[in-house]
Amino acid sequence: MTPSAVRRAPHAPSLIGDADLPPARHFIDGTFVEGSTDRVIDVVDPCTEKIIARIPEGTAEDIDRAVGAARKAKAEWARHVPKERSELLHALADRVAEHADLLSRLESANTGKPLAVSRDDVAMTVDTFRFMAGAVRATTSMAAGDYAENHLSLILREPLGVIGVVTPWNYPLLMAAWKIAPILAAGNTLVLKPSEQTPLTTLKFAELVTDLLPSGVLNIVNGYGATAGARLAEHPDVDMIALTGSVASGRAVARAAAESLKRVHLELGGKAPVVIFPDADLAAAASGLRVAGFWNSGQECDAACRVLVHESVAERFVEQLVDEVRALVVGEPTCGEDVEVGPMVSKAHFDRVCGYLERAKKDGVRVATGGEALDGPGYFIAPTVLTDVSEGAEVAREEIFGPVITVETFADEEEAVRRANDVPLGLSASVWTENARLSHDIPARLDFGTVWVNSHLVLAGEVPWGGFKGSGYGRDLSIYALDDYSRTKHVMHNHGC
Template sequence: MTIQYYTDSVRQNHADARADLEVLGAFETWIDGEWAPAANGETFETIDPVVQEPICSVPRCGAADVDRAVESAQSAFDATWGSLGAADRSRAILAWTETLREHIDELALVESLDGGKPLSHARAEIEFGIEFIEYYANVVRADEGITLPTSDDQHVYTRTEPYGVVGLIVPWNYAFIIAAWKLGPALAAGNAVVLKPAEQTPLSALYAAKLSKSIFPDGVVNVLTGYGEEAGAALSSHPTVGKLSFTGADTTGETIMETAASTVTPVTLELGGKSPYVVFPDVDIDETVRDVAHGIFYNAGQSCDACSRLLVHEDIAEEFLDALVDRAESLEVGDTLQEGTTLGPIISQAQFETVTGYLERGTDAGATLETGGVADESPVDDGWFVEPTVFTDATNDMQIAQEEIFGPVLTVITFSTYEEAVDLANDVPFGLAAGVATSDIDRAHRAAADIDAGSIWVNGSYATPRPGGPFGGFKRSGIGRELSKDALRHYTQEKTVYVSVDDPSR
């Protein structure tokens, strides 16, 4: 498959790419190992955000489709999947990852077009997601219960058992990666799944599900396309779903918690963030600038753990900001199918309007727009492109410092003391992630302990979680952890078995 497009016309590039996707066939919802239309026959278009043109139409699923998918998953669990041992499940999952790698070019192109990502970024994200699925296929083989020392006349041990059917709801910003983060442990633990991708970016999950055909029993993996208030709401309230896992906005997480409460369904929630990056005066400025720029501008800032607040010591603030602005202005906003593009568009017009609204509120509140804003020369007319944006002269009570923008917008605040830095870092409703830059190792460990966040990156590699490292948030950033071996526990129920043992001499 062609994976780069070099005509002078952005629209022609994307038309050629969409034509390449046609060889993959039509995308429908994936239920019981086959494509299926929505029960109501309705569809909606998924849009290429670079050129605002349709990629294809997919089913607009509702409650009837959720019922069918859950029934399919439950049947597959009861018939085969739920009774397989860990080794058999592991082998099947690893076979799936091999197939996914064989089709990585197609998956990357799907993810690039659907999510507005530079093609090289999309490919790296597909590879990254596959690594997490592999991780769970391997660690599940070492998963074990415990034996409890009690007395000579009783043997006590624990075992873990899958829920049966789990519902997975994932966002649009990292459609494949976050689906992989949930599919890996859910399947490895022995559950069948019903996955609802975001309506903006359903295609990579659908294609990955198609690639599982003949590897998993039909019904083990089901993917429903549709809107949150329709398919998502029906999935989160379904009485047969034994476990829910959601990644997305904190306000939506509240709704899912309320809905799940009616059926007493356990939930894992990975929600929003307003993550600080704290820069002390003893850093390598060039290295730290590169890390900060990656942390806020990658994926056009559409990351839940984006370091959208830079807290920089006043002694180096001027020098640091000069270097940061230079770095921001060197990034290439443009056609995601052209080599060298660093930032793609905002995912949709609605999100573009949200981001630009915050640009207005920032300046209205008195912050200084050092660089960025709406792109003066976007690749296409009226494109949803925002340049890497830096606000200075900000205070931590401004909306641009307190609320999640989900765009390439960095708010800079200075501090003078360690205590002030920590207070500023913690003075938001969220606690998903944080960065710390300092050459003082004692201060690094102290800051990592004092900042209220689920993940802390010290001196580089910001927002690069690794298999085995728990990921999740404090405060409004969520409940539970993903990415580590312990995530298997979120997809299983623990049972304690008490066996009475008679005296053999009787």
């Protein structure tokens, strides 16, 4: 059974008006500026396929200008004491909170997200700035002392300088905040390139906080990764490049950064296994996956997308999961608070996800529900559960990044761990069991940066986020992010002479 149609509201008021849109320009040295060429990029509403804005296509020249502004501003910003940086971050949080409704509507208009998802993004954006505002005033390090005779050692934490940032299309505002907040807290300046598909809330953020930020501390250049992003990664005056995006983008950035030996921070893809043991609360697991597998339409690097369930309870679990998935409400964000699943972000991504589904069917994978595109306009795909998925199947190993959950079975603990780890990515996973031993033993054996037990997709600003293997390196959120965006200096004083 597949939902017959997308819920639409053709006569509903538009989410945004022209006055809600940000300036369609770059933001450099504290002001919005025109690009170096006349080329523009269309920003498309994925629900209607209509153009809602056009932004300038940034060039290497635009990046150079932004890096120059960030470099000019870095010394003064680095001299601000933690209290001053903290107060500015709190002011940024206040400004985002003040305009939460506008930012939520703008995010949904640009991405097609249900409003519940966009509101959650904005709320965590506020929390991210508030956490970093507090954390920067409570940093710790090795105690000063004599570690060599007659020599006093001091450990200093210093800013890195200018940070280049590339953010993805699935969480435009939130992923920008995950980078901006710790980068500024640590005393750095930055140049950020948002996804060319979803730049609107990042630009709006800059417009809303222009009066709060010193000129040049935050700069935003629109454009494509192959030009603007590549120049940012290779730029000799950029001290670190931080990217949230695909594995392919991560490889490209790391290669470009290698020439100047700049630091690299990568948060890349995921293929999260959900390991369900026979004693698990199956109803709770199915209900949890309704959210964790389809939040943001499954366009999640940490989505609960790959179920490994014990063979003795597989049939019963699949029935419960399918019931939950069939109850999901697919629709445009203007169609009610109960809409849970929106469109894919673009035609290209829609075609990519559909391609995975078509190949899976040809390979003998069974579609328990969904498995097809929904009638347009828009890039909607029915929430899908695939079963009879064999070990090593394409849909079980590669990141689909859509509203698709695959189901495999296992016979014992060893097989569950082996198969869960048998993917090139290592961002997140979850284990579902009521057994205390399993709840500790299995997470310790899983090669993933975050492992939930009896839940999935729960985040907090106080704890680190990042992966292993092909999912990259470096940590977002928590005090570990502050460490990533700063450097350690040892100063030793000879006091024996």
